[in-house]
Amino acid sequence: MNIEQANSAAEDERRVAIFKALAEQNRLRIIRVLYQTPREMTCSEVGEQLNISKSTVSYHFKALRLVGLTNTRQVAQTKYLSLQLATFDRYLPGFLATL
Amino acid sequence: MNIEQANSAAEDERRVAIFKALAEQNRLRIIRVLYQTPREMTCSEVGEQLNISKSTVSYHFKALRLVGLTNTRQVAQTKYLSLQLATFDRYLPGFLATL
DNA sequence: TCGTTAGTTCGATAACTATCGAACCACAAA
DNA sequence: TTTGTGGTTCGATAGTTATCGAACTAACGA
Secondary structure, eight states: OOHHHHHHHHHHHHHHHHHHHHSSHHHHHHHHHHHHOSSOEEHHHHHHHHTOOHHHHHHHHHHHHHTTSEEEEEETTEEEEEEOHHHHHHHSTTSGGGO | OOHHHHHHHHHHHHHHHHHHHHSSHHHHHHHHHHHHOSSOEEHHHHHHHHTOOHHHHHHHHHHHHHTTSEEEEEETTEEEEEEOHHHHHHHSTTSGGGO
16 A cells, blocks of 8 residues: 555545535535625524524534534634635535535 | 525535535545546446445445446446546535545 | 523434345356 | 356344434623
8 A cells, every 4th residue: 555545545534524524404504604604603693594403503513613624713602603714625625616 | 595595505405415425435435446546447346445245335336326426337247437527526626636 | 699691412212324145137158 | 058247136233313302501791
């Protein structure tokens, strides 16, 4: 096994995790709304817009954060979400523009 | 809801299906081996290389084909697999180059 | 201090998925 | 016509995931 293959194999786990995170309706909608909205958004705001319970939104937020697709900026008890563009650039260049 | 949003919503189902198809170790390895091998490959050939049973390979081949990520060229009882580049270009431009 | 707001975690449930061997089908080769 | 090859489908199983309400924590505001 050469270096490129070893590298690919090592990164596959990460790639699979990222695809899993994007392979779900609500998370994809979260990504789009974050991409298309010109301001930061909170958990409850997204929950209202997508009409899902706050526990489910929290669950999805965590899933996106864990694979590095989003960032969180916390202000008091409120969390603002934004896209981690570097991850998209590295693993899915050009994807956001297709939304 | 404007036209772009309606269009996005309609295509989300397809997008989710494509991400689901890629969110699995063995299918990702199949995609890579197809991308990196300069000739067509058969089911059994891939199965040997990835060391998985032929029924499982068949299952994954079907999954990739159903979402339009691959093509099949049949010659007698042998099926040759290749990537459907148009799908990657439309939904995941630049992804293959990251492998 | 007391109620409110923002979000997390838990427990339960229902649905989906990856995997294998076995049985099967279609075709080719002997 | 029998044997072998390439692939699909089936049935079973084990593991994963999306969802909700309820209970909880932390922080703000009156």
